Amino acid sequence: MKWWGLARFLLRALAALAVLAAFAVLDWHPVIKDLGLLRREKNDLERKIRIYDAMTAVFQFPDAKERSILAQSESLLFHSxxxxxxxxxxxxxxxxxxxxxxxxxxxxxxxxxxxxxxxxxxxxxxxxxxxxxxxxxxxxxxxxxxxxxxxxxxxxxxxxxxxxxxxxxxxxxxxxxxxxxxxxxxxxxxxxxxxxxxxxxxxxxxxxxxxxxxxxxxxxxxxxxxxxxxAGEDGDQEELLIDPDSPLLLQRIGPLLAPGIKKRELPPVGSPW
Amino acid sequence: MNEPADRPASRNRRWPVFFLLVPAAVSVFLHATKFLRSRECAQLSRKYQRLPVEKPIASTKARRALHYQIGYFLAYPAAASYAAADLVRRMDDIAPPLQLLAVQVDPGLHDLSFELTVGIAHAGPRSARRQFAAFLQRLGSVPGVFQAEPSPVPPARGESGLRVFVASGRAELQP
Structure with a gap:
């Protein structure tokens, strides 16, 4: 009887362990993995939002004057x-x-x-x-x-x-x-x-x-x-370079920076440089 | 009167139920946490996606960049022709006593490259090389010229005993 009791106890313990293992492998592990991914995703989004907020703090959004200058420059290009x-x-x-x-x-x-x-x-x-x-x-x-x-x-x-x-x-x-x-x-x-x-x-x-x-x-x-x-025929040719991180792009464009064509005459012959 | 005797047997029957309930409770807790966290992520993601619409930094920067590009495009032809003509004028000024035979200018978008062919009359090879070196020095000191070097092409003999040298370089282009 003593051996029979011990065997039953061992069987129950094994069954309990099997159930625990099944829960752990089939449910807990994938969920904990997903929780880790979600935590990283949340931290990443929070960081991106913080960076964007910091950028907006130093960024000057366009006002009516700037919007008019931008529209004017596009029209100038069109008419040029x-x-x-x-x-x-x-x-x-x-x-x-x-x-x-x-x-x-x-x-x-x-x-x-x-x-x-x-x-x-x-x-x-x-x-x-x-x-x-x-x-x-x-x-x-x-x-x-x-x-x-x-x-x-x-x-x-x-x-x-x-x-x-x-x-x-x-x-x-x-x-x-x-x-x-x-x-x-x-x-x-x-x-x-x-x-x-x-x-x-x-x-x-x-x-x-x-x-x-x-x-x-x-x-x-x-x-x-x-x-x-x-469009789309670019080779290794020279192109106009624009620095996307330039501080100029953070500031409003003033009327002095409106595009125009500067026409100046050459200095007369023999004049100093 | 049978109760105390039955208790161990009912306990024995109950423990598998508890053993299933506890892991199930843990599972419910984990799934609830996952649900809440994914809802938080979705809210943050929506907030992040709304930011460029509410505070359009990238599109404003792109429009400003386009504005500066348009300015450059509009000013470029006049700047290139001015720079080319001015470079020829300056080369003509610094060339004597050498004879400026030809000037070639290739305006690029950001600077212009040039090639000068000069002739030196009535000079031996050494004297001609010395005069050419002095010319290169003068060329390097012209405002706006940031590169001036002799061409790898060896000097040639031109018409009427001229010794012909070629120099190339780059100069600024400021629209």
Missing amino acids: LPQVANDAAWLALARSDLLGREKGLAGAITLFSDRETAGCSRPGSGDWLKLQAAKIGEFLDPADPRRNYPWRGLFPSMPPLGGLLACRPLAIALEAPQPELLRFIHHVSWGETRLEIVRLHLEPGLPLSRAWLVCRGNYRVKESSAWRVK
């Missing part, structure tokens, strides 16, 4: 891009804009729009231009927006532009006395087409200096365009 019917219309606009502003030099200016026309220089422009034509054609490629467009990051965040964004390279070659030539180079971007210089090659000389420039111009085109800037 000329709207044309097609690529040929932009080329005609660039040509008339440039030659119209530079009436004195109009006879000395040759415009190229692509590699093919770069080979056919203006009659009477001399051997120099014929020699340079191949080089100019070669440098029209880096200005091609399909290969390199540094402003790509600026436009995806903008509202629809009311047309397709296009960018076309344009080469300009001219011969002129050096001061005239420098004034021309300096003013090349001042027109409606806002030409950006991609490369300038200048050979000083007397009485005439020679130069060619490869520029690019941005515009909005209504029809489809061969020079359309497409």
Whole structure:
């Protein structure tokens, strides 16, 4: 009887242990694990909220004045891009804009729009231009927006532009006395087409200096365009850098920081730097 | 009268019930804690998700960044053409007695790189190298030029006995 009692006691103890183990393995352990995860999640959220609260303490939220400046700058960007019917219309606009502003030099200016026309220089422009034509054609490629467009990051965040964004390279070659030539180079971007210089090659000389420039111009085109800037074609090209942690972004934009185009003349020849 | 004799037997029958109840109570406690904690987490998560809507820091920063980018974009063409023309003007000033044969300027978004071809007339190889080194020194002291170095291309003989050297460098571009 004594052995029988001992065996029953052992069996009961084993059964009790089995029940405990089943609870522990099947229920308590997963729940305790979940509790740990939830604790970490809670601490993490509390920390993030504390950080956000600390950020809002130093952050200046926009007021009506700043909102108006921001809307104004977006509108300025929109209106800075000329709207044309097609690529040929932009080329005609660039040509008339440039030659119209530079009436004195109009006879000395040759415009190229692509590699093919770069080979056919203006009659009477001399051997120099014929020699340079191949080089100019070669440098029209880096200005091609399909290969390199540094402003790509600026436009995806903008509202629809009311047309397709296009960018076309344009080469300009001219011969002129050096001061005239420098004034021309300096003013090349001042027109409606806002030409950006991609490369300038200048050979000083007397009485005439020679130069060619490869520029690019941005515009909005209504029809489809061969020079359309497409999204998501970024390679290892240069892009405008923005520091997301800059303290400037925490402060309100004042009216003095409204975007504008500063046009200043070159100092006269021989003036100190 | 049978009660005292029956007690051990009923106790024996009751202990498995207690043995199930206690772990079950522990389970209920754990599940309740988990329920409360997950509710707390959900509340915190909702609060955190509402923050960018109530206090839009990221979108305001993005709009301000866009504003500065637009400013840069609008000012860039004029700044690049000014910088290119001004660099040529300055190079023309510092070049003599060397002859400036060609200037090439490539404005980038943040600075501009340039390449100068200069010719030195009536000079032996040593004197020409000395004059070119002096020119490089003058070039390095031009305000805004932050890099000036001789090109790895060896000097060449140009027309009418000119010794031709090439220098390259980088200059600031401030729209």
